[in-house]
Amino acid sequence: MLKLSDVETSYGKIKALKGVSMEVPERSIVALLGANGAGKTTVLRTISGVVHPLNGTIELWGKRIDRVPAERIVGMGVAHVPEGRHVFAGLSVLENLKMGAYGRKDKSNIKGDLDRVTDYFPILGKRRSQPAGTLSGGEQQMLAISRALMARPKLLLLDEPSLGIAPKVITEIFSIIRTINVEEKTTILLVEQNAFLALAIAHYGATCSKLETSCFQAQLRSSSRVTR
Amino acid sequence: MTAFRLHHLLWLVPLLVVLVFLPSFTTTFITYLLSLICIYVIVALGINILTGYTGQMSVGHAGFLAIGAYTSARLITDLGAPFWVGMLVAGLASGIVGFLLGIPALRLSGAYLSTATLGFGLAVEQILQNMDSVSGGRAGLSVPKPSLAGFVLDDRSYFYFVLAVTIVMSLLALSILRSSVGRAFIALRDSEIAAQAMGISLARYKTLAFTMSAFYTGIAGALFASLVRFLAPENFNMWLSIDFLTMIVIGGLASVLGSVIGGIFMVTVPYVLGELQDLSFILMGAALLVVLLFMPGGISAFLSRLLDLVTGRTTAKDIEQHVAKPMGQLGRLPEQSQSANAPASGTDLLGVKES
């Protein structure tokens, strides 16, 4: 569904990606692993259009998206949960979730989706009118994921959802990521430091490293689709 | 990084020659304007220390000018103090006020600081308007012709005196700003956190910048009083403060040469436009925007690059690059902006080599 070919991205003079190629098959969970500074976040930012690649192409269902600005990518079915959560701290939980559905045309279904995401994370329902900034780190991560789900994405980009969160909550979040993949048929590209956790739920694993020019990708369990 | 190039000051040589000989050929009015330019240059140096080098925006420097002007005028008229004593005391008085204002300003930045300084300028104007004993009330305050060692100075000799003070103040500013003090200012401007981490005392250097800046402006105020020889509080209004800020941006922030050019610009343009006050407003505003958008480092940086080109130190392409790049961090020297991406550019400013 998503295909990156020789993507090069830089911040000013700093080259962060030196030609990354990878594929994300539909309905799969792909775990993207790598050391600090390897460029994992940059891969996600390049996909979601926050930064644009210097060279290379990104295709979503065969359609080039590497020049589409971030605010239009979400309408194409890609939702990005950024590293560090980035919830709207001054807005209430409910308002954050509404922002997640900002670009949607089918306004009538939003109410139902609100109930659906709060079923995944009941705590958010209890905190709905509380400012997001007052939530705990784990709750904020849940909110960030739920907010992205409100866009009804086909592809969900998750950047280190375990960052700074207690092991017990991490387990909860990861099992729900799994559920989302199965029940909603959402494809997931997951960036993680914690390889053990990530590979436990992923169908494919890919590694990113500064030294290599591409992400090395391997199939883990499923044999339905093969990438290199 | 070349922080400073001496040959950039070559521009000043012909300027100086013109300044020295021009009064002999022209009217007293031109001489008056030349003196005014020098005074503005001193003010520009003062504001540049605070805003250009240290990154603290002041919209109230007319207040310091007023304090300097009235201190000196009062000392001369009431106590019969010699004019140069009045000038020094004016600088000190203004410097002390600057120090005091610098204390609450320590914790302020951005919009908060600009409001505090704006309020300071307005307050000085209003207080003077209401203290007839200082400002002479409705009638205003007349200041006698300056005299030095018993000789009353005519316009031309006064101009030479002002010029001499301006040169001394410029050289003083140059030497201070090139010392560790100046580097500390710049480090604070670029990142307060990083500077403090390097052991630069925020409190000491910020108040020092305020004090120095006020001292310069106070000296200029005294020179101004004896030049115009009539003071009214309304002359020290918010617009004057805005003019001051404008001139250093147009001339060039964090640059002594920029201060000189800014002073010349701010006196000459309104004079040339004369009655066309509105046009002068429009031109000044437009000049500000043009500099901000297209000429990083102001006119001085532009001229320096031009001179580099003429003397073959750089190529036309370099200039293009500089001109095309909209100004990022205000006050950053163009030379620095090349290394703007390097982490903690303050480190080499302080002479600490990164290993």
Place this chain on the structure above:
Amino acid sequence: MIAQQMVSGLAAGSLYALTALGLVLIFKNTDVVNFAQGDFGMVAAFVALMAISQFKVPFVLATLVAIVTTAILAVVVDRLTIRPMKNASMLSLMIATLGVYMILHGVAGAIWGRDTKAFPSPLPSDPVSVNGVVIGQGHLWILAFGFIISAVLFVFFRYTTAGLAMRATAEDRMAARLMGVNVSRIFALTWGVSGALAAVAGILLAPLVYLSPNMMSDVLVKAYAAAVLGGFGSLPGAIVGGLFIGVAENLAGEFISTELRTTFAFVLIVVVLAVRPTGVFGRRIQAKV
């Protein structure tokens, strides 16, 4: 006497608050401290006057024309001067608006002249007496409009999608983009709304003073102070700050000295800032590095 001072203080304060709201909106959403905010109001007053006296447009229509014109002007200013300076520091952005301020001032002076002009108002302005307290009706109108506009803004930000998107953008620009918010459209909206607010303030003030390019200078300065007092980032803070300064300076004028009221207001602010460097309602603003 005190009641009278309070009412005129609140009326003046409403004008400060309206202008301060525009300042804060722009700052929150686009990181710009806008010196030209007052002059947007001045331009609006002149446009309305021109529509009324030269083109014989009815008052209400003239007001609408002025508000729309000013909103567009504000958007154009943003597009031509602020947007191109993408990564500029707060200081350069501030100085850029100073340039806009000068240009608007000069252009207004060139078109409409520097001699003062009276502004007609269809609203009755003779003083009314409530329980022996004599109150200028002009002041009451200002208060009423100030209140209505604050209420409209409140509803806009709380209950509309555009309002929500504006608040989200102010909180986190990158995250807002990821939600599909077109940030540059939000910026335009912000400047437009702020321009309209300034226009309302200018037109409300116009009947009480004479029109001149300088007419909003005092209001701008006080609005600034109000915004700072309110924490430069909080809309309720701007309103409270504006009203507070209006009342404080009127009371100071009554009991301390009429001439020194501005000084008094600013001494107060410096004291407040010395205690709370981010204003009364302020959250800590993260320095842009």
